Amino acid sequence: DVKVTQSSRYLVKRTGEKVFLECVQDMDHENMFWYRQDPGLGLRLIYFSYDVKMKEKGDIPEGYSVSREKKERFSLILESASTNQTSMYLCASRTSSYEQYFGPGTRLTVT
Amino acid sequence: GDSVTQMEGPVTLSEEAFLTINCTYTATGYPSLFWYVQYPGEGLQLLLKATKADDKGSNKGFEATYRKETTSFHLEKGSVQVSDSAVYFCALSDRGSSNTGKLIFGQGTTLQVKP
Numbered sequence: 001d002v003k004v005t006q007s008s009r010y011l012v013k014r015t016g017e018k019v020f021l022e023c024v025q026d027m028d029h030e031n032m033f034w035y036r037q038d039p040g041l042g043l044r045l046i047y048f049s050y051d052v053k054m055k056e057k058g059d060i061p062e063g064y065s066v067s068r069e070k071k072e073r074f075s076l077i078l079e080s081a082s083t084n085q086t087s088m089y090l091c092a093s094r095t096s097s098y099e100q101y102f103g104p105g106t107r108l109t110v111t
Numbered sequence: 112g113d114s115v116t117q118m119e120g121p122v123t124l125s126e127e128a129f130l131t132i133n134c135t136y137t138a139t140g141y142p143s144l145f146w147y148v149q150y151p152g153e154g155l156q157l158l159l160k161a162t163k164a165d166d167k168g169s170n171k172g173f174e175a176t177y178r179k180e181t182t183s184f185h186l187e188k189g190s191v192q193v194s195d196s197a198v199y200f201c202a203l204s205d206r207g208s209s210n211t212g213k214l215i216f217g218q219g220t221t222l223q224v225k226p
Contacts, residue, residue: 070127
């Protein structure tokens with residue numbers, strides 16, 4: 001079974017802090033994704049990566065950056081957290097047949 | 112651009128009732144279609160998929176058929192259980208020129224099944 005893990009289930013940070021969300025997959029997938037999920041807005045793509053050190057912006061990249069130094073790990077970085085980044089963050093990795101497998105999510109609260 | 116539209120919820124059913132959640136899509140390429148389920152406090156789980164017209168995806172008693180003529184992928188289950196209470200997302204993945212496999216999601220439909 002594909003396994004995608006995220007470093008924290010719940011996180012509370014202060015405005016202005018730098019925040020790192022880590023995601024690890026164990027299936028050697030090339031493609032990995034970061035989404036955020038908000039009530040009434042559904043899931044929105046922040047960034048994705050199609051190979052080590054390769055990344056592309058999604059639909060809402062502002063205020064975020066990503067890092068992919070190793071194939072199995074894809075990190076989302078909030079350079080200076082703001083209250084409007086309070087959300088559920090979901091990481092996923094993709095198979096060659098376009099199925100995406102999701103981690104359990106990180107619920108981030110910025111105060 | 113590509114989009115997915117789901118019926119609005121919440122949907123409330125009694126146990127053993129028949130379930131239909133409507134999903135229609137707009138896509139310029141030849142998308143794969145998916146249903147995902149999200150239980151409270153958890154991430155999304157792939158429920159079923161279909162990759163081409165007339166394909167039927169099925170899993171755990173749920174079914175959906177890829178209808179290109181009506182651009183639809185409705186989710187059905189013959190007899191729901193309380194444990195099926197969750198949020199259901201319809202999604203498409205464009206396998207076209209960009210080849211990123213980015214998923215485009217519907218808004219999600221909350222299903223509540225009462226005993």
